[in-house]
Amino acid sequence: MLEAGVKLVRQQGFAGTSVDQLCREAGVTKGAFFHHFASKEALGVALADYWSSSTGAFFAAAPYHHHADPAARVLGYIDLRTELIAGPAESFSCVAGTMVQEAFVSSEPIRAACNSSILGNAAALEDDLAAAIDQSGARGVTAASLARHIQAVIQGAFVLAKAGGDAGAAAAAREHLLHLRRYFEMLLTNENTRAD
Amino acid sequence: MLEAGVKLVRQQGFAGTSVDQLCREAGVTKGAFFHHFASKEALGVALADYWSSSTGAFFAAAPYHHHADPAARVLGYIDLRTELIAGPAESFSCVAGTMVQEAFVSSEPIRAACNSSILGNAAALEDDLAAAIDQSGARGVTAASLARHIQAVIQGAFVLAKAGGDAGAAAAAREHLLHLRRYFEMLLTNENTRAD
Numbered sequence: 009m010l011e012a013g014v015k016l017v018r019q020q021g022f023a024g025t026s027v028d029q030l031c032r033e034a035g036v037t038k039g040a041f042f043h044h045f046a047s048k049e050a051l052g053v054a055l056a057d058y059w060s061s062s063t064g065a066f067f068a069a070a071p072y073h074h075h076a077d078p079a080a081r082v083l084g085y086i087d088l089r090t091e092l093i094a095g096p097a098e099s100f101s102c103v104a105g106t107m108v109q110e111a112f113v114s115s116e117p118i119r120a121a122c123n124s125s126i127l128g129n130a131a132a133l134e135d136d137l138a139a140a141i142d143q144s145g146a147r148g149v150t151a152a153s154l155a156r157h158i159q160a161v162i163q164g165a166f167v168l169a170k171a172g173g174d175a176g177a178a179a180a181a182r183e184h185l186l187h188l189r190r191y192f193e194m195l196l197t198n199e200n201t202r203a204d
Numbered sequence: 205m206l207e208a209g210v211k212l213v214r215q216q217g218f219a220g221t222s223v224d225q226l227c228r229e230a231g232v233t234k235g236a237f238f239h240h241f242a243s244k245e246a247l248g249v250a251l252a253d254y255w256s257s258s259t260g261a262f263f264a265a266a267p268y269h270h271h272a273d274p275a276a277r278v279l280g281y282i283d284l285r286t287e288l289i290a291g292p293a294e295s296f297s298c299v300a301g302t303m304v305q306e307a308f309v310s311s312e313p314i315r316a317a318c319n320s321s322i323l324g325n326a327a328a329l330e331d332d333l334a335a336a337i338d339q340s341g342a343r344g345v346t347a348a349s350l351a352r353h354i355q356a357v358i359q360g361a362f363v364l365a366k367a368g369g370d371a372g373a374a375a376a377a378r379e380h381l382l383h384l385r386r387y388f389e390m391l392l393t394n395e396n397t398r399a400d
Contacts, residue, residue: 021306024219098309105363109305110217112366113294123367148386153379156364160380164360167301168352170308171319183349184356190344191387 009034009044010058013051018098022052022107022118049115052107056121059103060128067132078139079196083189085133089162090185097169097177102126105163126163130155140196149195161188205230205240206254209247214294218248218303218314245311248303252317255299256324263328274335275392279385281329285358286381293365293373298322301359322359326351336392345391357384 012034016025027048031041045051072084093100108122130152137151165181172180208230212221223244227237241247268280289296304318326348333347361377368376 019309021217021219023217024306024310104367106305108367109302109363110220112369113215114220116369119367119369123369126364126367149383153383156376157380157383160360160364161357162360163363164356164358167305167359167363168322168356171300171304171315171322173308173312173315173319180352184353187345187349187353187387191383191390194387194390 009036009041009051010055013055014059014103015098017055017103017106018101021110023110027051049117052111052115052118053121056104056107056118056125060121060125063125064128064132067129078136078143079192081136082133082140082192082196085136086158086185086189086192089158090182090189093165093169093178093181093185095178096174097166097172097181100178100181101166101170102163105166126159127156130159133158144196146195154192154195158188161185205232205237205247206251209251210255210299211294213251213299213302214297217306219306223247245313248307248311248314249317252300252303252314252321256317256321259321260324260328263325274332274339275388277332278329278336278388278392281332282354282381282385282388285354286378286385289361289365289374289377289381291374292370293362293368293377296374296377297362297366298359301362322355323352326355329354340392342391350388350391354384357381 009030012030013025016029016033027038027041030051031038034041041051045054067085067088070085070088072081072088075081075084104122104125108119108126111118111122133155134151137154140146141149141151141154161184165184168184169177169181205226208226209221212225212229223234223237226247227234230237237247241250263281263284266281266284268277268284271277271280300318300321304315304322307314307318329351330347333350336342337345337347337350357380361380364380365373365377
């Protein structure tokens with residue numbers, strides 16, 4: 009049912025997805041649904057939590073952690089996120105970002121679970137960012153804020169991907185990850201993209 | 205009815221807003237609604253177009269255009285967008301970004317209208333960005349892509365604002381506009397935030 013929820017929320021949002029559709033997609037009865045979840049809202053919270061743990065495990069196991077240089081680890085994460093952007097938007101968009109966009113007023117539990125999901129992904133980057141800031145001497149930025157900024161740019165890239173339509177979705181998203189990479193390169197490495 | 209639509213979509217999204225709610229909020233009958241709009245989808249398209257023209261007119265009249273320096277005009281736009289972020293997320297979020305997040309698969313007309321709205325805001329910045337790139341000698345970036353990036357960061361900031369909840373919404377969004385400003389400063393001016 010959670011996999012069905014991921015698929016449907018990515019395609020049509022949370023409010024646009026009915027319990028009937030969820031049951032049909034998952035091949036379960038409505039009785040089975042309400043045996044597991046007290047309400048559609050409870051499914052929404054479980055979905056955000058499932059999304060957090062599945063994406064968290066995926067990124068924890070990714071090879072970018074093996075770089076010795078902390079800035080290379082940060083850029084490696086951004087590169088991985090860029091590679092994952094392919095095909096139509098519903099195949100790479102964020103369940104938590106989509107749900108919170110509509111449900112932040114109507115459901116405090118869903119808002120809080122989506123916030124934890126997005127900030128949990130951010131927090132996983134903080135140690136590498138702190139080490140990279142230390143090493144580069146970048147001023148006026150904190151690891152926590154840069155970590156959140158990565159997630160914000162990714163969320164914004166997904167909105168522009170959806171706006172771009174099927175054929176243009178991946179390109180519409182990827183360019184923002186490349187801007188993010190350039191910002192971080194300028195801040196955290198000795199790269200310089202300005203003319204002399 | 206369009207003002208009622210702006211308010212309700214910002215609060216609860218497009219799928220979560222019924223025609224009945226729209227009529228109640230606007231103080232009109234359902235007959236009057238369907239006299240103006242053939243369907244809820246037609247209202248969605250009209251809403252994105254109304255959003256484009258009202259926000260477009262607002263930014264066209266804003267004082268940042270008076271700066272003589274093109275980079276100052278770009279940073280002035282970013283500063284204005286930052287100032288507009290105050291209070292709860294539903295008071296500063298984007299109608300087009302919210303609608304497209306849920307409706308990009310279900311309604312091609314709404315997707316296209318939202319895309320025009322977001323890219324229209326971006327296009328209005330291109331001339332200033334082109335002049336700023338010319339002046340700074342920034343390499344590897346185009347005015348069109350930087351203009352879209354401003355909109356992507358704003359959309360992402362709004363998602364994190366909604367996730368942050370009422371008390372934290374404005375702060376959760378503003379920090380991303382400050383990162384965007386820092387990126388543009390590094391790229392387009394002689395500011396340098398790295399230690400020597």
